[in-house]
Amino acid sequence: MTVIGGPSLPQERRLITSIPGPVSQAIQARKVAAVAQGVGTMLPVYVVAAGGGVLVDADGNSLIDFGSGIAVSTVGNSATGVVSAVTDQVQAFTHTCFMITPYDGYVAVAETLNRITPGDHDKRSVLFNSGAEAVENAVKIARAFTRKQAVVTFDHAYHGRTNLTMAMTAKNMPYKSGFGPLAPEVYRAPLSYPFRDGGLDGVTAARRAIDVIETQVGAANLAALVIEPIQGEGGFIVPADGFLPTLVEWCRANNVVFVADEVQTGFARTGAMFACEHEGVVPDLIVTAKGIAGGLPLSAVTGRAEIMDAPHVGGLGGTYGGNPIACAAALAVVETIEREGLVDRARAIEETMLKRLTALQAEDNRIGDIRGRGAMMAVELVVPGTTDPDADLTKRIAAAAHAQGLVVLTCGTHGNVLRFLPPLSIPDNLLHEGLDVLSQTFRETR
Known part of the structure; x- marks a missing residue:
């Protein structure tokens, strides 16, 4: 395969000193x-x-x-299209704050995310800086839409290091220990973990999780179910077939927003543009970051227009969210993914x-x-x-x-x-x- 752009670094392993030197x-x-x-x-x-x-x-x-x-x-650390787009944007301007004097790049990224994320329904997007920030805002949006408070995540989950996302993350060390008290109204359900589930199929594993949710939380209290389609920090756990679709079906029937955290799995990483697509899952909200902008800080929440538009004007945003340089990089990343197959x-x-x-x-x-x-x-x-x-x-x-x-x-x-x-x-x-x-x-x- 031809190296995708960037400086002509020799593509070789070369050890001159001990590691580290x-x-x-x-x-x-x-x-x-x-x-x-x-x-x-x-x-x-x-x-x-x-x-x-x-x-x-x-x-x-x-x-x-x-x-x-x-x-x-x-797409690599120095893909030509990304370097060129970033250079051009730096020369034009580095920041104005989209909430003060906006710019086209933010709108173009939102349009691109609305196009490439799963589902052909009417969508809206909002941009942030980090995966944790986007997850936290997905919860805010779900709460505004449903007027409910509780959030369910899963065993082995990782969603970030902010106060709310620490509570949503399963692993204590090094992410949570000593940093409490953590945000309330966050609950945990069992994941489908084929290697450790004793042959439990995906549908049965989902029903096990739903039973925990219904008895310990209650659908009437639940704003959002947040899940990584393939868990990242938790161990790259791929749920058994049927697990995610069964959860989606239950969420649809109970006015619960299904949030796919695709921070680590998004943008072609898993052999689909988004991991949800492997089982035909269309989330209500999808959270993206990491691979979105070729190394520049950018994240997003994309989802159904009626859900995304639930928060009041001014309720979403941030000084650096959708920075113009990161937006230029993101557009170049998507173009590179599509052009290079x-x-x-x-x-x-x-x-x-x-x-x-x-x-x-x-x-x-x-x-x-x-x-x-x-x-x-x-x-x-x-x-x-x-x-x-x-x-x-x-x-x-x-x-x-x-x-x-x-x-x-x-x-x-x-x-x-x-x-x-x-x-x-x-x-x-x-x-x-x-x-x-x-x-x-x-x-x-x-």
Whole structure:
């Protein structure tokens, strides 16, 4: 595959020093002295250039990127169309605040989101800065529309770090511990988790969740059901077929707004433009961020016009929401996805990764499960012969991969999932080499 635009960085893994090298270590020492310790760093290599499928650090090492900045650099870190659009916009103006003196870019992004998100109904969009901010505003919109208060999320969910989205997030450490009290009227239902559900089908799992909702919350009190179609931080959990459609049907019958949090799954990442499309689900509201703007801060809520228009004028907004530079980037990202056929590219990456990971599982019984869609794949690591999570092994595998110049991420409620999010711009040779490094790492880590 041809690298999608950007600087002509050699698309190769190149290790000049140990990882991290001396220059990165020196900068890391400055970071420790200058940056609040609450901001963690998984792999302290300090990047000076990136593009295609590589990250180049301050020591000259070139690492294979299986992280995409947590699913942000979907079209690559320096796609030509995005760089050009951002440059043009910076030269024109950087900010006016859309709520004061608006500009066309915001409107064009809203029109684009209304066009590409699932469903052909009349839609409206509103733009924000981060995924958490957009999730929080989706709840505000749902509450305004239904005039109800309660919100349901799911086991293993991750929705953000603001006060409300911390409450919506399942995992305590590091996201919630010590930061309470948390926002009220947030409840949790059981997710469909095929690897740990004992064969429970999706429809039955949905009915189990609905029973919890009806008995512990009550449909009459419930404004919104918020769910990631494929969970991100929770472990790349793909619900069993039928789970999402059954929940949607129940929401429609009970005046509950169905909110799809596609912050990590959106914009071609899963082999569809949005993960909801794999089961034909049309959400009432869809939340997007991460891959939306090629690395610039932007997020959105898009949904049915009658729901989106429920808040009063002035009830939605923010100083930087829909910044013109981020809007220019977003339009270029969507154009790149459509022009380069990146939905199909994600499916091709899935085919390659699934084949290689399945072969690796056949020789290593510590891999309990392989799951995901498109360029959003994961392996769950367990104690052999059991389903007991092995978080220590996961950390050691990740660290060994990092040392060999492969950037991989961990996730999961128990910290025992390796997740792979290569940019869709990664060339085939790097994808295969990254998988070679991963395989060798498993063989050498005991």
